[in-house]
Amino acid sequence: MHEVSVEEMMAARDQRFLRQKKLQQKGRTLICFTLNIAGPIKTSPLIKKAFQEGALLLQNQLKAAGISCLYSEIHDRNSGPEGYFCCNGNPADIKQLMIALEDQNELTRLFDLDVLSPQGDKLSRQEFNLPPRRCLLCENEAAVCARSRRHSIEALSGRSQQIMTRYFQQKRKHLLCQNAILALLTEAAIAPKPGLVDRLNAGAHQDMDLFTFLQSSAALIAPFEQYVEIGSRFAFNQPQALMQALRTAGRQAEARLFQATEGINTHKGANFSFALFLAALGALLQKQQPLCWKAVRQWIQTLLLQEDSFFRPDSYGRRIEKQYQIGGILHEARAGYPSVFETGLPTLKRLRAQGWTLENAALNTLLQLIVTTEDSTLLHHAAPDQIFALQNEIRNFLSLRPNQCELLTFVQQLDQKMSQNHWSPGGSADLLALTLFCYFIERKQHKLI
Numbered sequence: 366m367h368e369v370s371v372e373e374m375m376a377a378r379d380q381r382f383l384r385q386k387k388l389q390q391k392g393r394t395l396i397c398f399t400l401n402i403a404g405p406i407k408t409s410p411l412i413k414k415a416f417q418e419g420a421l422l423l424q425n426q427l428k429a430a431g432i433s434c435l436y437s438e439i440h441d442r443n444s445g446p447e448g449y450f451c452c453n454g455n456p457a458d459i460k461q462l463m464i465a466l467e468d469q470n471e472l473t474r475l476f477d478l479d480v481l482s483p484q485g486d487k488l489s490r491q492e493f494n495l496p497p498r499r500c501l502l503c504e505n506e507a508a509v510c511a512r513s514r515r516h517s518i519e520a521l522s523g524r525s526q527q528i529m530t531r532y533f534q535q536k537r538k539h540l541l542c543q544n545a546i547l548a549l550l551t552e553a554a555i556a557p558k559p560g561l562v563d564r565l566n567a568g569a570h571q572d573m574d575l576f577t578f579l580q581s582s583a584a585l586i587a588p589f590e591q592y593v594e595i596g597s598r599f600a601f602n603q604p605q606a607l608m609q610a611l612r613t614a615g616r617q618a619e620a621r622l623f624q625a626t627e628g629i630n631t632h633k634g635a636n637f638s639f640a641l642f643l644a645a646l647g648a649l650l651q652k653q654q655p656l657c658w659k660a661v662r663q664w665i666q667t668l669l670l671q672e673d674s675f676f677r678p679d680s681y682g683r684r685i686e687k688q689y690q691i692g693g694i695l696h697e698a699r700a701g702y703p704s705v706f707e708t709g710l711p712t713l714k715r716l717r718a719q720g721w722t723l724e725n726a727a728l729n730t731l732l733q734l735i736v737t738t739e740d741s742t743l744l745h746h747a748a749p750d751q752i753f754a755l756q757n758e759i760r761n762f763l764s765l766r767p768n769q770c771e772l773l774t775f776v777q778q779l780d781q782k783m784s785q786n787h788w789s790p791g792g793s794a795d796l797l798a799l800t801l802f803c804y805f806i807e808r809k810q811h812k813l814i
């Protein structure tokens with residue numbers, strides 16, 4: 366990485382001054398955006414990313430205030446990235462907006478947003494009776510610390526690195542959790558799901574409805590964030606350490622779930638699977654590895670290698686597992702979720718590419734999942750031979766490659782039949798939620814890099 370000399374910094378400042386003069390000739394208010402990064406290294410991939418984020422926040426801030434940016438230019442220099450924005454608006458209003466942006470969060474405290482009036486006057490915080498900016502290390506007045514050289518360059522530059530890294534980690538965490546919750550809510554709402562709770566009816570269930578699912582989805586927000594954090598925190602440790610932390614957090618989340626639903630099991634299986642997915646994604650991103658499902662699957666498999674069961678020995682999943690010699694969700698997880706990656710996601714993507722609505726594509730995907738997986742929740746009420754017949758019926762229907770209309774007619778009938786028989790394919794519903802999550806993430810993955 367390039368280390369800038371004092372001479373280079375001086376030259377860059379002169380150049381900036383000239384550029385400002387030139388742009389002022391346009392008779393507009395000018396915003397000059399630079400980053401305040403201590404030390405001789407003024408540009409790096411992380412610094413550039415922070416700058417891009419800043420430019421975006423700045424433009425959004427202007428847009429929200431109804432101020433149009435008429436011209437902008439951005440330069441990537443060794444002395445640090447810099448941006449110029451010529452705006453149509455009152456300089457005092459714009460300065461206040463920029464001050465608010467500088468004070469918005471930890472990252473924006475690294476922003477230097479100078480505002481120059483059309484006459485070339487630089488506006489200052491003092492004009493608005495606002496306190497001066499604070500030092501990032503000791504919270505005293507920043508200018509005083511800078512003049513007295515109170516902190517070492519290493520300490521200051523380390524702090525800015527830490528601020529930028531944390532900001533993007535937080536942002537990724539929110540994006541992952543937001544999409545995980547979105548997947549749960551979408552799965553719950555999609556209708557008519559055969560035998561399952563949806564926005565139209567409660568399917569085979571008497572003790573829960575859509576609102577129970579909304580309650581438990583909301584209860585999972587904090588645990589989901591914790592799973593990503595655990596993944597990041599233990600990314601460089603032994604998988605056992607990560608799994609240990611995940612197990613503890615997972616059990617606490619289960620308790621929260623049952624509290625939220627007053628003892629009804631809505632998302633226990635989803636909680637188990639999302640814990641693994643989110644921790645694996647957290648670990649991958651922490652290691653700055655490219656996001657690919659193959660790597661996520663490997664992470665999950667590694668995590669479960671020495672794991673007996675997330676479920677307690679007396680849990681329903683374990684009893685069914687023993688009784689019918691099937692692994693249920695644990696078997697899926699140990700194999701790296703083949704149903705999600707080899708059946709669910711390809712089906713959903715194919716149908717979406719053919720123009721199917723998300724809801725219909727998801728319903729079709731659910732049918733595919735019911736026929737290809739061993740659903741231990743379904744086994745709760747249906748005998749193995751009944752399931753076999755049901756799977757055959759669905760398989761035959763799917764082999765006719767139905768269109769969206771035909772699919773809806775079929776699932777409506779299937780919903781009635783399965784609801785009457787108290788057959789609820791809850792395991793497949795969890796796999797659909799995971800499929801939707803992967804689908805959402807794939808579409809937003811550029812934001813995760």
Ligand SMILES: [Zn+2]
Pocket residue numbers: 500501502503504505510515516
């Ligand atoms: Zn200080």
